[in-house]
Amino acid sequence: MKAQRVVWGETLAELAASDDRVVVLDGDLATSTRSDLVATAVPDAFVQVGIAEQNMVGMAVGLSTLGYRPWLSTFGVFLTNRALDQIRMLVSQTRAPVRVAAAYSGLLNGSAGKTHQDIEDFAIMRAMPYMTVLAPADEFEAEAVFRWAAEFDGPLYVRVARDPVAPVFDESYAFEPGTPRLLTEGGDVTIVSTGVQTSRTAEAVRLLAERGVSATHVHLPTLKPLDVDAFLGLVGDASLVVTVEEHSRIGGLGGLVSEILAERGGPRLVRVGLEDRWSESAPNDFLLDKYGLSPERVADAVAQQLAAV
Amino acid sequence: MTATTSRPSPEELAAVARRARWRIIETVTSSKAGHIGGPLSATDLLVALYFAELDIDPADPKKTDRDRFILSKGHSAIGLYSVLALRGYFPEEELATFDHGDSRLQGHPDMLLTPGVDASTGSLGQGLAFGAGIALGAKKLGRDFHTWVMVGDGEIEEGMVWETVLSAPRFGLDNLTLIIDLNGLQQYGWPAGPDDRFDRSEPVGHVDLERVFTGFGWNALSIDGHDFDAILGAFDRVTDDRGVSGRPTVIIANTRKGRGISFTEGTYKWHNGVATDEQLDLARTELLGTTEDAR
Numbered sequence A: 001m002k003a004q005r006v007v008w009g010e011t012l013a014e015l016a017a018s019d020d021r022v023v024v025l026d027g028d029l030a031t032s033t034r035s036d037l038v039a040t041a042v043p044d045a046f047v048q049v050g051i052a053e054q055n056m057v058g059m060a061v062g063l064s065t066l067g068y069r070p071w072l073s074t075f076g077v078f079l080t081n082r083a084l085d086q087i088r089m090l091v092s093q094t095r096a097p098v099r100v101a102a103a104y105s106g107l108l109n110g111s112a113g114k115t116h117q118d119i120e121d122f123a124i125m126r127a128m129p130y131m132t133v134l135a136p137a138d139e140f141e142a143e144a145v146f147r148w149a150a151e152f153d154g155p156l157y158v159r160v161a162r163d164p165v166a167p168v169f170d171e172s173y174a175f176e177p178g179t180p181r182l183l184t185e186g187g188d189v190t191i192v193s194t195g196v197q198t199s200r201t202a203e204a205v206r207l208l209a210e211r212g213v214s215a216t217h218v219h220l221p222t223l224k225p226l227d228v229d230a231f232l233g234l235v236g237d238a239s240l241v242v243t244v245e246e247h248s249r250i251g252g253l254g255g256l257v258s259e260i261l262a263e264r265g266g267p268r269l270v271r272v273g274l275e276d277r278w279s280e281s282a283p284n285d286f287l288l289d290k291y292g293l294s295p296e297r298v299a300d301a302v303a304q305q306l307a308a309v
Numbered sequence B: 001m002t003a004t005t006s007r008p009s010p011e012e013l014a015a016v017a018r019r020a021r022w023r024i025i026e027t028v029t030s031s032k033a034g035h036i037g038g039p040l041s042a043t044d045l046l047v048a049l050y051f052a053e054l055d056i057d058p059a060d061p062k063k064t065d066r067d068r069f070i071l072s073k074g075h076s077a078i079g080l081y082s083v084l085a086l087r088g089y090f091p092e093e094e095l096a097t098f099d100h101g102d103s104r105l106q107g108h109p110d111m112l113l114t115p116g117v118d119a120s121t122g123s124l125g126q127g128l129a130f131g132a133g134i135a136l137g138a139k140k141l142g143r144d145f146h147t148w149v150m151v152g153d154g155e156i157e158e159g160m161v162w163e164t165v166l167s168a169p170r171f172g173l174d175n176l177t178l179i180i181d182l183n184g185l186q187q188y189g190w191p192a193g194p195d196d197r198f199d200r201s202e203p204v205g206h207v208d209l210e211r212v213f214t215g216f217g218w219n220a221l222s223i224d225g226h227d228f229d230a231i232l233g234a235f236d237r238v239t240d241d242r243g244v245s246g247r248p249t250v251i252i253a254n255t256r257k258g259r260g261i262s263f264t265e266g267t268y269k270w271h272n273g274v275a276t277d278e279q280l281d282l283a284r285t286e287l288l289g290t291t292e293d294a295r
Helices: A004-018 A036-041 A053-064 A076-082 A084-092 A121-126 A139-151 A197-210 A228-235 A253-264 A284-290 A295-308 B010-031 B037-052 B074-087 B092-097 B127-141 B159-171 B209-215 B228-241 B277-288
Strands: A022-026 A046-048 A069-075 A099-103 A132-134 A156-160 A181-184 A189-193 A215-219 A222-224 A240-248 A268-274 B068-071 B147-152 B176-182 B219-224 B249-254
Touching (some): A004 A022, A004 A099, A053 B127, A053 B159, A121 A253, A240 A253, B037 B147, B037 B176, B127 B176, B209 B219
Parallel strands (some): A069 A099, A240 A268, B147 B176
Antiparallel strands (some): A181 A215
């Protein structure tokens, strides 16, 4: 298993070596985000901006006007929250081809705690006009997404997870933007997940199968734009839909699916995600269990909802 | 850069500036929205840039190696639009659409809409980083154009400005120049004195800007921002320094808010506002020497 951040550093280094338009701007976290792999391999493609995320966004947009395809590299929270106005004004409004690479996304941030956990990014970025929002599930999908993003001519946000997860896909994976991915088919419940939470959710689906529950599992690598008809086709006539995400229940995947199902007159929906509260610093397994995102806790939540139907 | 010999004279520039100032107050008055004081304090600097300094071509607004100008104090958009119109980027008549629906002339500059506008601005403090990115890109690509950014003195209260001030010398951006339109007043500011016209002055009057910027590793010049000889002299020093010091330059331009119209000059109360018919007549007389329709 390879961490998405390592895949990011390696892939960007490779892309930068063959494409002069690639430039990576770092907010002094290169050894964490692994953009140090770019700095080492292709020094000309690496710009150290320092601990100044707002400046980093502004400079990236300036570079983009000269034909560069800049990638912003720092912890997600410092982009989506601290530099939010800069992304809104300078990236979204100008439709600049700037890639916002949110390393250390979501809840699992190396025990850095609530200050560094970005559990609102989907809600923020999804509301941003013209912003494409991506959350790959594993190392294979991440690499495919990064390679696709390198050619994309517009603003783009992508979650990059710090720690490895069990792979969902393999080397044969081909990314199709906007397309939902059907992972398993079952008749009792439809579970929708995104990002690396899909890996943990896939394990939850296996645990549910052991309990005699058969689930349809849909993964959304693209939260926006989304092929809604394809998504509804996969939801089918399910009576219960459960969304699972490493994000606040408010405004993220759960919010997205709520909007779609409410407009079409859909089935009962349950949103598994972080409650409307701050988390804490702790090891990954502790956080996943306490905040309801471990495979066991997700399986429990689904089983509980099925029992309540 | 335009060769010094082909520059218009200070008198010619002053005439352009008077007409630009007329367009500013006339447009804001007819649109019933927009800013007055900031555009008027910046007018002479903008005229000097667009008529005597920038290597640009209004017939080819996106010319690859054009000099760039970023109006970071985006609420002074009408000042920029007036100068762009006079320079030939679009008809002067189009100024009448300012701030109207479906207009290319938005209340704040939009680089996707307006010919000659190099950067979208409006949330204060962001233009310098944008310019630093362009200047860095030009260095990396080995291209020989200059990037200019104008901020207001109130605007530099924004923290993001100082992130870029700190980093720009490290990148050796002697192809980047910051102009501070130091007009001494912001929208409301702080109480400072008994005079009703100057009683809320000096956004950063307690700061020795030359010393601060020099301390950060910049070249710093202070000038009278309404004296064309001084402005052009400062531009020449910027040109002379290209490829020499490796430092970005700040031009601290001492200006007067509302400059050029008797009732708007020197008062924060004309940060924005709409002139009465009588005031508009007076402004026309002061700027153009006539009460005839200036169209």
